[in-house]
Amino acid sequence: MRLGSKVRSWSLSQLASGGWPPQEPVVLLSWPTPVATLEVSRQLYAYLETPTAYCRRLQLLGGSCSASGALSGHTLLCRDDAYAPESGQCLVYSASSAGEWSFARDTARYQCEVHVFDPALPTSTPRPEHAAGVQFHRLGLAGRGRTETSGAQALTLSELKEKVGHAGRVIDFLRVDVQGDEWGWLERDIEALSDVRQLGMRVYLSLDSLRRHHGLLWKLQALGLRLVYSAADSATGRAWDVEGVDGKVAVVYDLVFINRRHCRATFGCGA
Numbered sequence: 001m002r003l004g005s006k007v008r009s010w011s012l013s014q015l016a017s018g019g020w021p022p023q024e025p026v027v028l029l030s031w032p033t034p035v036a037t038l039e040v041s042r043q044l045y046a047y048l049e050t051p052t053a054y055c056r057r058l059q060l061l062g063g064s065c066s067a068s069g070a071l072s073g074h075t076l077l078c079r080d081d082a083y084a085p086e087s088g089q090c091l092v093y094s095a096s097s098a099g100e101w102s103f104a105r106d107t108a109r110y111q112c113e114v115h116v117f118d119p120a121l122p123t124s125t126p127r128p129e130h131a132a133g134v135q136f137h138r139l140g141l142a143g144r145g146r147t148e149t150s151g152a153q154a155l156t157l158s159e160l161k162e163k164v165g166h167a168g169r170v171i172d173f174l175r176v177d178v179q180g181d182e183w184g185w186l187e188r189d190i191e192a193l194s195d196v197r198q199l200g201m202r203v204y205l206s207l208d209s210l211r212r213h214h215g216l217l218w219k220l221q222a223l224g225l226r227l228v229y230s231a232a233d234s235a236t237g238r239a240w241d242v243e244g245v246d247g248k249v250a251v252v253y254d255l256v257f258i259n260r261r262h263c264r265a266t267f268g269c270g271a
Contacts, residue, residue, distance in 0.1 A: 028052060029218040033211055038244035044214045045245045048253055053226035055258065056080050062103030075103055075175050075200035076229050076256050082263045083198055085172040087111045093160070094175040095141035096120075101134065103175060108133040112172065117141060117160060119152035137164065141176065143184030154181075156189035170262060173198045180204040186216045193223055197262040202233070205251040207242060224261035230254070 029047050034040050057079035078084065085092065090112035094104055101116065108114045114133065119140030140154035148154055157174075161167050174196045176182055182203055193199060199220075205213055232238055232250035240249050263269035 029214060029221055031218050031222070033215050033218070037211070040211050040214050041242050041244040044210055044217070045242065045249055047217065047227070048230055048255075051227040051230055052221075053228045053258055053260075055083075055228040055256075057084075058229060058256070061106040062100070075254070077107075077173060077200070078198055078228055078256065078258055082265075082269055083258045085110060085112055085197075090172040091115075091166065091169060092173045092175075093117065093157075093171050095157075095160075096176070096178050104134040107173065115164060119148040119154055121152070135164075139163070141178050141185055142181050143186075143188040156185060157192040158189055161192070169195070171196045173200065175200045177202040180206075183209070183212065183216060186219070190216065190219050190223070193220065193225065193259070194261065196225075197259050199225060199255075199257040199259070201255050201257070203253050203255060205253070207240060207251065210242075220257065224259050225257040226260055227255060228258055229256035 142154035233252035
């Protein structure tokens with residue numbers, strides 16, 4: 001399998017006008033996880049590079065450009081009617097803002113109820129004017145309850161929802177960038193994603209743990225989540241060799257999923 005040609009040939013402007021992905025064969029992960037390590041690697045990277053569902057209207061939200069022109073702090077939201085947040089009724093969570101609030105600001109403009117969870121948030125952090133309507137919580141997302149070095153608590157998604165009074169409520173969009181802790185969280189609390197309509201997640205792969213990553217992404221697939229967008233992180237790029245995969249691979253990906261179980265059937269949910 002040769003990597004990179006599909007994803008890197010699509011610019012954000014092309015995504016906005018034409019949707020993602022181009023019409024290609026669907027790649028799904030198999031279960032149980034293959035015994036052969038080469039097959040695990042091949043399947044995992046084929047999956048990460050080939051979104052499994054189609055979104056006609058992907059919208060860029062948030063983000064800022066570095067001096068080198070690299071965009072960070074952003075995500076893409078599927079605006080197709082079957083999955084789009086409904087203005088005035090939507091609930092959005094962002095786990096770990098790292099002081100970058102542009103995503104929260106942009107989603108708040110859709111009159112969504114927006115909650116930012118960041119354990120590194122100082123207790124005296126001034127709230128930016130452009131983030132009006134966003135609620136900030138000095139809490140983190142993790143696989144089990146713990147206390148961070150900042151003194152803040154880190155909880156599972158189920159525990160965060162309980163703490164802020166959202167138990168049983170569907171999250172219209174969940175944004176996650178927890179610097180590799182996503183795998184521990186998914187292992188302990190993956191069922192919580194049953195009540196998430198869209199998930200935007202940055203994943204950090206360990207080349208020694210590809211079997212673990214394969215199994216957890218398969219569980220996402222089993223819960224009804226389908227990948228509509230994937231891109232290798234431009235800052236870290238593709239610089240690693242994995243046996244069984246042709247070409248250099250990435251270890252950081254930005255992924256966007258829609259949850260087929262929360263599709264509004266009135267608008268058509270496709271295959």
